[in-house]
Amino acid sequence: MTFKTLMVQGTTSDAGKSTLVTALCRYLYRRGVKVAPFKPQNMALNSAVTIDGGEIGRAQAVQAAACGLPAHTDMNPVLLKPDSDKTAQVIIHGKALHNLSAQAYHDYKKIAMTAVLESYYRLGEHYEYIVVEGAGSPAEINLRDKDIANMGFAEAVDCPVILIADIDRGGVFAHIVGTLELLSETERARIVGFVINRFRGDITLLTSGLDWLEQKTGKPVLAVLPYLHDLYLESEDALSVKKSVSDHHKALNIVVPAFPRISNHTDFDPLLLHPGVSLEFMRDASQVTGADLIILPGSKSVRADLRWFKENGWEDLLKRHLRYGGKVLGICGGFQMLGEMVHDPDGIEGSAGMSEGLGLLAVSTTLYPEKCLQQVSGVLSFDEAAVAGYEIHAGITTGPGLQRALIKFSDRTDGAVSADNQVIGSYLHGLFDLPSACNALLKWAGMNQQQAVDYAALREAGIELLADTLEQHFDFSRLEAQLAAFTQV
Numbered sequence: 001m002t003f004k005t006l007m008v009q010g011t012t013s014d015a016g017k018s019t020l021v022t023a024l025c026r027y028l029y030r031r032g033v034k035v036a037p038f039k040p041q042n043m044a045l046n047s048a049v050t051i052d053g054g055e056i057g058r059a060q061a062v063q064a065a066a067c068g069l070p071a072h073t074d075m076n077p078v079l080l081k082p083d084s085d086k087t088a089q090v091i092i093h094g095k096a097l098h099n100l101s102a103q104a105y106h107d108y109k110k111i112a113m114t115a116v117l118e119s120y121y122r123l124g125e126h127y128e129y130i131v132v133e134g135a136g137s138p139a140e141i142n143l144r145d146k147d148i149a150n151m152g153f154a155e156a157v158d159c160p161v162i163l164i165a166d167i168d169r170g171g172v173f174a175h176i177v178g179t180l181e182l183l184s185e186t187e188r189a190r191i192v193g194f195v196i197n198r199f200r201g202d203i204t205l206l207t208s209g210l211d212w213l214e215q216k217t218g219k220p221v222l223a224v225l226p227y228l229h230d231l232y233l234e235s236e237d238a239l240s241v242k243k244s245v246s247d248h249h250k251a252l253n254i255v256v257p258a259f260p261r262i263s264n265h266t267d268f269d270p271l272l273l274h275p276g277v278s279l280e281f282m283r284d285a286s287q288v289t290g291a292d293l294i295i296l297p298g299s300k301s302v303r304a305d306l307r308w309f310k311e312n313g314w315e316d317l318l319k320r321h322l323r324y325g326g327k328v329l330g331i332c333g334g335f336q337m338l339g340e341m342v343h344d345p346d347g348i349e350g351s352a353g354m355s356e357g358l359g360l361l362a363v364s365t366t367l368y369p370e371k372c373l374q375q376v377s378g379v380l381s382f383d384e385a386a387v388a389g390y391e392i393h394a395g396i397t398t399g400p401g402l403q404r405a406l407i408k409f410s411d412r413t414d415g416a417v418s419a420d421n422q423v424i425g426s427y428l429h430g431l432f433d434l435p436s437a438c439n440a441l442l443k444w445a446g447m448n449q450q451q452a453v454d455y456a457a458l459r460e461a462g463i464e465l466l467a468d469t470l471e472q473h474f475d476f477s478r479l480e481a482q483l484a485a486f487t488q489v
Contacts (some may be wrong), residue, residue, distance in 0.1 A: 003124040005159040006483070009134035009150050011175035015166045016197035016225070018059040019233060021133045023466035025066040027474075028129055030467060035129040036075065037063030040116040041149040042135060043080040043088070045263040045300055046234070049373050049390035054094015055079065058234050058266060059133070066463045077119035078112050078148070080105070083261065083301050083349060093119065096371055096394075109146040113156070116148050120157060132159065139182040151187045160192045160486045162479075168198035168227060173213055180217060192482035193222040195474075200227045220482065223474040232273065232462045234266045251276040252447040255291040257314055258283045259305040259333075263298040264392070267331055270432040270455045276447060285313035293327045293445040294318060296334025298429065302367075302395075303344060303355040306337045315358060327445045328360065328423045332393050335415065335425030339363040339397065348394050360423045361416045362401035367394045376428065378409040381417070385440035389430025397427075 006024070010017040021037055028035040039060050048061035048071055056076035064071040073094030081089040083099065090098040090105060092115045100108060123130055136143075138150035146152065154161050165175045180188055194213070199206065203224060210221045254271060258281040271279045282288060294317075299305040309315060318328060330338040339357040341364040346352060348367040357364070377388035387407060391414075399416075406415030406426045415426035424444075432438040438452035 003128055003130060005124075005130045005132060005157060007132035007134060007154050007159050007161045009138050009154075009161050009163055011137055011139070011163060011165040011172075011179045012169075013136050015164050015175075016195075017133050017164060018063070019231075019466060020162070020164050020195060020197070020225075020470075021131050022059075022063050022066045022233065022463060023470040024131045025063050026463050026467035027470050028131070029067050033129050034127045035067050035131060036069060036123050036127040037067060037133065038074075038120060038123060038130050039076045039133040039135070040120070040153045041078040041080065041112070042076050043082065045081055045261070046266050047079065047081070047264065047392060049375050049392055050075075050094060051375075052094065053373050055091060055371075055373055055392055056094065058264075062234055062459065062463070063131075063133075065459065066467075074119035074122050077115045081263070081300055089300075094373070096369075106146060109148055113146075113148045113152075116153065117156065134161075137179065138187065139179040141182055151183065151190070154190050155186065159190070160483055161190045162193055162195055162222065163191050164195040164197055166197050167224075168200065172196055173209060176213065177216065190486075191219060192486055193220045193479060195222055196224045198227045199224050220475070220478050222479050222482075223470070225469060225473055228465060228469060231465055232269075232458050233466075234269060234459065251449055252278070252292050252442060252445060253290050254279040254293045254295060254445075255288050256281050256295050256297055257285075257309060259297065259299050260308055261300040261305050263300045264332070264429050265297060267297065267429050267431060268295070270438055270453055273453045273455075273458065274438070274442075274451060275453075276449045276451045277442070283312075285317045288317055291321060291326060292447075293329065294321055296328070296330040296337055298331055299333030299337075301349045302333040302336050302365075303342055303353070304350055305333065306342065306355055306357065309337065318358065318360075322360075322422055326422070329441070329445075330361075330423075330425035331431060332391075332427050332429060335361075335427060336365040336393075336395055336397065338423060338425045339365055339399065339401070341365070342395075343367065361399075361418060361425055363397050363399035363416055363425075365395040365397045368396060369394070372427075376409055376414075378407050378414070380437060380440050381405050381408050381413070382444070383440050385436040386434055387428065387431065387437035388434055389428045391427050392429060393427055 008017050008020050042057035044057045046058040047055040048058045050073050051070040054073035060076040061071040079091040087101050089096050135149035165172045271277045338361045343354045343366040371394050372391050375390045401416040404417040405413030406424050417424050433455045435452035439450045
């Protein structure tokens with residue numbers, strides 16, 4: 001099958017690459033095009049489990065949904081999950097293979113590029129169109145050697161590129177012109193147009209700047225996309241500032257310790273969107289007041305984050321919180337911390353050794369190289385509420401506490417509930433995604449209101465909003481002309 005490819009690169013991180021790719025995927029899907037998303041290399045701690053039992057960046061799972069597809073490892077063949085400032089776990093085709101330093105990974109890129117191209121051409125055998133997302137900026141000149149994420153990939157497969165820039169932060173014209181200046185001549189020739197993202201205000205005040213940009217560069221502005229205040233899409237990685245805004249007058253106050261290596265914080269999006277919940281990610285335990293529920297989140301480095309938790313006053317806070325009747329939940333790495341011991345004999349997440357847990361659940365965990373990666377569904381043990389999500393962890397947890405399980409699957413159980421019913425833990429990511437489970441868990445925590453949002457419907461609405469916005473503001477006829485000229489070069 002002959003397939004088309006279009007790549008989106010950004011002048012900066014968070015310029016809007018993920019959202020534009022999502023919008024383009026849904027735009028093509030609406031028109032009956034068999035389209036798939038693709039990101040050669042992603043660096044993120046928010047990952048998703050795929051239909052083929054691997055893990056990829058969460059943004060690509062959302063983009064797959066925009067295409068009407070289940071997520072597959074070929075959509076993000078290289079995923080880097082940092083476990084320190086200098087090292088990262090390298091995941092190839094959905095499986096963790098190495099822990100490498102930045103320099104070692106740079107030398108590894110030739111092998112990684114082979115994996116990237118294998119996945120790309122496999123997708124091309126099944127789809128008519130592939131929409132590709134770059135990473136960071138193509139103008140990072142210190143990273144251009146052996147690049148597989150931006151222009152290095154575009155040059156390898158000979159595809160056109162849209163460059164997107166964020167005007168909301170200011171300096172948009174400098175970002176665009178400066179990026180072009182730092183590209184090679186052949187790389188500049190790949191850019192078929194610009195998209196300016198997150199514009200607020202009167203578009204007529206921007207017109208003179210757009211005219212100057214097109215004259216200066218000889219390339220068209222394909223769209224000026226407005227700032228969408230009501231947009232919801234799952235975050236690819238970093239915690240958003242607005243996730244720290246709370247209203248303690250709401251029915252239930254939740255605090256999440258912001259571990260240095262927090263992972264899969266999208267678990268909490270249904271709670272952040274819940275009309276009766278105030279949720280705060282916090283680093284300083286001394287600033288916590290009035291919490292009804294404390295949730296220990298996932299972690300890329302459980303023992304290191306457990307040490308941080310204890311050294312920064314959180315363990316004392318947790319004990320005081322429980323003495324006054326508060327509730328505690330641990331998810332994945334947080335569940336492991338709630339147990340009695342965490343063993344890492346092979347140094348899976350750092351130096352080999354063991355750490356004493358918080359001792360709130362009668363379980364212990366040993367980390368092994370092989371990860372558990374699967375999509376699952378079941379019911380909560382205490383009220384049969386439906387629950388669904390995914391498991392993605394390297395540990396095996398054992399102990400008598402598992403006899404009081406939190407979740408029942410068709411073939412096994414998961415998690416634990418303390419004898420006094422104040423502490424629960426689970427390996428399940430997406431614990432709050434289904435309204436039934438969200439309502440039941442919040443009721444356990446002390447809330448009587450049944451107001452959980454339909455998380456899947458909200459994500460679908462966000463994807464539809466992006467596609468609607470694209471149809472209104474994107475000049476597709478101009479893009480088609482540029483693409484035709486590109487293929488003739």
